[in-house]
Amino acid sequence: MIDKRVYDFDAALEGMKDGATIMSAGFGAAGAPQELLEAVLDRGYRDLVIISNNAGEGERGLIKLLKERRIAKVICSFPTSSNSEITKELYSAGLLELEIVPQGTMSERMRAGGAGIGGFYTRTSVNTPLAEGKEVRNIDGDDYVLEYPLKAEFAFIKAREADRWGNLTYNLSARGFGPTMAMAAETTIVQVDRFVELGEIDPEQVITPGIYVDRVMEVEAS
Amino acid sequence: MIDKRVYDFDAALEGMKDGATIMSAGFGAAGAPQELLEAVLDRGYRDLVIISNNAGEGERGLIKLLKERRIAKVICSFPTSSNSEITKELYSAGLLELEIVPQGTMSERMRAGGAGIGGFYTRTSVNTPLAEGKEVRNIDGDDYVLEYPLKAEFAFIKAREADRWGNLTYNLSARGFGPTMAMAAETTIVQVDRFVELGEIDPEQVITPGIYVDRVMEVEAS
Amino acid sequence: MAKLNRKQIAWRVAQDIPEGAYVNLGIGAPEMVANYLPDDREVIIHSENGLLGMGPTPTPGEEDPDLINAGKKPVTLLDGGSISHHTDSFAMIRGGHIDICVLGAFQVAQNGDLANWATLDNSRPPGVGGAMDLAVGAKDVFVITDHCTRDGQPKLLNQCSYPLTGTAVVTRVYSDHALIDVRDNSFIVREIADGISSDQLSDMTGTALTFADDCTVLKTPEL
């Protein structure tokens, strides 16, 4: 019987290691897998490379990892928030590497990683510092930048419901990067509000099909 | 008040013309906008370029247009079906141009057209006759073919429900190419089983958001 | 000399958003545009984090932490609203499906170049968010900005000195002093705030202005 459900963080994080690259869903706090990130903190992993829209916000998850200096690099579109001083401090002190990617390009690069696209041309960032060193090509009169896929060893996702095949639904705008990151990581680990029986999710309302999901764990908001 | 509902085929097909390029959703008969296609036939348009997975099947829609010699060219992945002799006859007689595109490439090219991607690299079709004349690029050790976006003047789609903003739901595997074609056409025209009030479709269950839809018409299956 | 306040600029932008438009409102001042849309005008507001048909701020106590806008503030969805994931949301932006986006700016050049994501101060972490995607993707890019910086430097220039967000993308500037179209490599003044002369406006601008033949007074209500 296929059963992707796990019941503790040790099982959820199997294979995690120092230096791992982790995609972390969430836009601000919505959809952020705070408890999974904090379980990584508790287990002492370090030198992490994080791919996430923001380099933390508030007091949870990524911010805790940043404060404990567990993160070597963040690939993101917008690192700081009004309430995340630690990111600025670490960056100013040269203790945190940041790679800034336009939000749509970041999302599209992850989709490319998940969908077998070897590279794609986008108008976003043409003639800006973020296109420096990248190939530019004129297609039908417009300049486009060549962007390559973005993949990761792990994706951490927060979803609303999961069944034992790993099918997922999300809550409103907490959907965010979840469906795309699930495609783009070797191992996709999902914390969900609740497990449901196989067949409870209408086939037309599955947002992330289980094919992209490796492990699901029920996590109570803490 | 935004209201994309129309109540007859003349209003639905406004702007149609000889030589138009039309994306026609549907995989076989599932999701095929037969009544819209037949309304085009009834109005006498000709020299049409059709983008559709199949060059017709059965006795409806595209097959009727083919029989009346209204279609100059079909861009498709698989032109013939067990029950579509006319496609073979016209092709053999040199009366129908066919452009064969791998199904995933066709779908991805339409998505690129809708998503502002100028081109993308895919492994599909490398070293096959369908890659002839196309740029090949080695990325991380694998060869990829460069493919360009596919757009159209019109998309014809069959959906289950629509509201006055043009939000759509589909019925099971009739979803097919609908959501992608809706993105890729200048004018997207949808025949639906039924209109619903704004707000009746759960925001999380909208499959094609109205931003991609220009006109919706309630059409009883005929 | 009666320059406009932020609310008045937002009000003026709102008058130019047509019925049925799909509009993305940037974080900060552009968000205020939603407050001034005429009641009888139906406009569909997009938020980059996957909302289409965004509604007003929820009443206190009704906030859902999972229903936020691009600025991470609680919002609502209108009837007809829909949710999409990030990649689909940016396909709307990058694919040219958003009619208008309204953004802030550090600098705008007369050819429509926009600089609004990074200064030359390298001590601050840079952050671009969705600005570059919106700049190239939206059919019209409206900019809300003060005409000058706090220390009196012009923000409308011959050429931007800050890192660019996009080239030749801005179509109209709504400043606290004027409404200016960006067309044919020129700033064309369409409306000018009451009590401001052409010369005064030119003095505040870092490049030559063209005054439209039908240039009128930029009128807004008290707000």
Next chain:
Amino acid sequence: MAKLNRKQIAWRVAQDIPEGAYVNLGIGAPEMVANYLPDDREVIIHSENGLLGMGPTPTPGEEDPDLINAGKKPVTLLDGGSISHHTDSFAMIRGGHIDICVLGAFQVAQNGDLANWATLDNSRPPGVGGAMDLAVGAKDVFVITDHCTRDGQPKLLNQCSYPLTGTAVVTRVYSDHALIDVRDNSFIVREIADGISSDQLSDMTGTALTFADDCTVLKTPEL
């Protein structure tokens, strides 16, 4: 000499599909594999037109014209099944998320080249469907085929003469005479049908065969 019939080939393939695999079954003979999966084995079947977790043929009268498989025949969905649109469905295929696809073939070369979409007959309209996507996308490509054409020509070759579907993609061939791995530019015979000698099999093959040291008899039930 006891060659396998189509059902027996399909049965043999089914035994090699592991629990939990995501599998795409091509149109025609490959579809029959689903009928022979062991009852206690949970396998998730993908259909290119947007089905994941495809179930058996519906009972007569229960067919839904909007729930069909890649062969356009009515099917069902299992509990846990899901629907996606075409582009998302092909992202699963092209992104390497399908563990195994089972396809038919006109020709297979010893380096894994596959020809299964077009012959050299130009009077017939060509059609490729999802074959090229599946060939490059699936982690394993299993081929079901007769060992020879109806007129006795070998289909396992040094090099394909028909237009290719993909290069170096086939990982295993299930013929009516043998089970053959494709590895290191060689056909490696793992199992051979009862009563067929190595020499007979070699005579029916258009290139050299390697016989595995542990090559055994290809056993199937009567079907």
